[in-house]
Amino acid sequence: MSFQPNNPDLKSFIDVSKDSDFPIQNLPYGIFSTPNQDARVGVRIGDFVLDLAGLSDAELLKDLDFDHSVFYESVLNPFIELGQQNWRATREKTSQLLQKGSPLEDKKDEFLFPVADVTMHLPVRVGDYTDFYSSIEHATNLGKLFRPNGEPLMPNWKHIPVGYHGRASSIVVSGTEIHRPKGQILPKDADKPIFSPCKTLDFELEMAFIVGKSTNLGESVSIKEAENHIFGMVVFNDWSARDIQKWEYVPLGPFLGKSFASSISPWVVTLDALEPFRVESPKQEPEVLDYLKYEGKHNFDINLEVDFIPQNGEATTISRSSFKYLYWNMAQQLTHHTVNGCNINVGDMCASGTISGKDENSYGSLIEITQGGQKNINLKGGEIRKFIQDNDTIVMRGFCQNENVRIGFGEVSGKVLPAK
Structure with missing residues (x-):
């Protein structure tokens, strides 16, 4: 259109x-x-x-x-x-x-x-927040790290847009400073946890869409109608406390490792403005169930970048990825979200999950870039990082560009302060 x-x-x-x-x-x-x-x-x-x-x-x-x-x-x-x-x-x-x-x-x-x-x-009052896990490259990378001797993808991954219900109250606008989270951590070779500030703090490069049309409990949104329920999009940094998450996530998933903060860019770009940048989604195999089948182009060619800025240092771009890589598109995410009759409300936010590309220069998190902390990231000025230290700043940007025009989201930035 x-x-x-x-x-x-x-x-x-x-x-x-x-x-x-x-x-x-x-x-x-x-x-x-x-x-x-x-x-x-x-x-x-x-x-x-x-x-x-x-x-x-x-x-x-x-x-x-x-x-x-x-x-x-x-x-x-x-x-x-x-x-x-x-x-x-x-x-x-x-x-x-x-x-x-x-x-x-x-x-x-x-x-x-x-x-x-x-x-x-903060542009919207966020009633509910859902985080998906829609990048096959990211899910495969983490699967190899967490299950080196097993299949990287869980058996359900290519059949459903995996997601979980997150904490809406800690979504903050760009520029808000984040205190390092605290929680239970299991030290290496230990048999019981300690209480500690997070030692392996990470970012996650994501996009999020904002629900623009509510539904009633018991109703489902069809794949054909899904995008009519989306107002627009923002760049989303889902901060992640990897060591806290590692100890807590079995059997119910992320909790304190994620709920301390997520940062968003302040400008909501409408789907209408993104219309010229629609692209085909990656081929889905095996074939998905009927309610998830779609026609047309539902991915967008949004370039994504991450800058790492140490205190008193200059920015180093450590990742360049693209929203077009997502295996599960937004229409599928929203359709699956509501297929059980879950109601959605205006202002609800649904994030994509970490968006990684096919090579290490396009990975969307430090745990991937550093192979779980085994490799160093060399920053301008000689500083070295594996994860985020106190007073480091992370800046993410998103933009579409063709021969005629550039449509962007601006940036989402956040500085990490010491734990309170």
């Missing part, structure tokens, strides 16, 4: 550099505040944030036939609840206002705020 806002020939009166993630063809939604204004809904264009509440006050959005009070909210949930037709109408209207010759051009200083002058907030 094609929308006018995706036209690569569109030009804004805002000067947007060619390497910006936020041209007029993107227009993602977020929540921002200024020193003089409370948190409200904004749209990103280049290095500026467009104030939708301010536009409504000035009657520049009167073509939008819904209650504009949603633009004054401190989360996107009320806006998302208006439905897909209204998200699209708002994006189209915003695109028109940002084009050369629009009535906004002469008033731009009233409604456009430099990104450097605003504070970004």
Whole structure:
């Protein structure tokens, strides 16, 4: 499906550099505040944030036939609840206002705020969070590490999008500092655990989608309807305490090793903006059950990068991966999530699981890059790491690019502080 806002020939009166993630063809939604204004809904264009509440006050959005009070909210949930037709109408209207010759051009200083002058907030109220395990390369790499003498993939892996229900309250926006988690750890060759700060702290390079349409308990979302229930996507860092996780995860799975924090990028990029970057999914063998069969292209060619920044040091890019590698796509994830009648709500977040590519330069976690801590990562300036140390910062980026346009997510960053 094609929308006018995706036209690569569109030009804004805002000067947007060619390497910006936020041209007029993107227009993602977020929540921002200024020193003089409370948190409200904004749209990103280049290095500026467009104030939708301010536009409504000035009657520049009167073509939008819904209650504009949603633009004054401190989360996107009320806006998302208006439905897909209204998200699209708002994006189209915003695109028109940002084009050369629009009535906004002469008033731009009233409604456009430099990104450097605003504070970004968590864009949605996250009611529930599910983490999937959808990269076959990542699952195979970890299987080889954890079960060196067995099959890397568990027998169910190619039949269902494996996932677990995670902790929603500890999802935080980019820039939030993370304290090193504490918990039970089983030291090597020991027969009982100790209580300790995590010693092998890791990141996980993921993407997440935000549910845009609720269902009732007992209802299922079909594979054909799944993407109509998705508002947009963010870059997602699912911090991981590997030593805590290793001790606790049998028999019920991750708990304290994951629930201490997950970080997301602040701008929600709509599926409409990503439309030009659809690609085929990897071939699935054996054949999946009927409810998971789909037609068309449901993966997106999103380039992903991870920078490692030691305290007082410079950034080293240690991974370059792509969302297109995912074995299980978002439509399959959401369909499987609801096939048992589990209800979903606007603002719920579903993460992809770690996204790894086919070689070590595209692995999406330190446990893979260092082979479980056996190899060193050499950083610029001479520093060496196996896992994350106190005062290290991890930065992740995601963007799509073709010969016409670049559509990006910005970045999600997080600095690790010592355990409290």
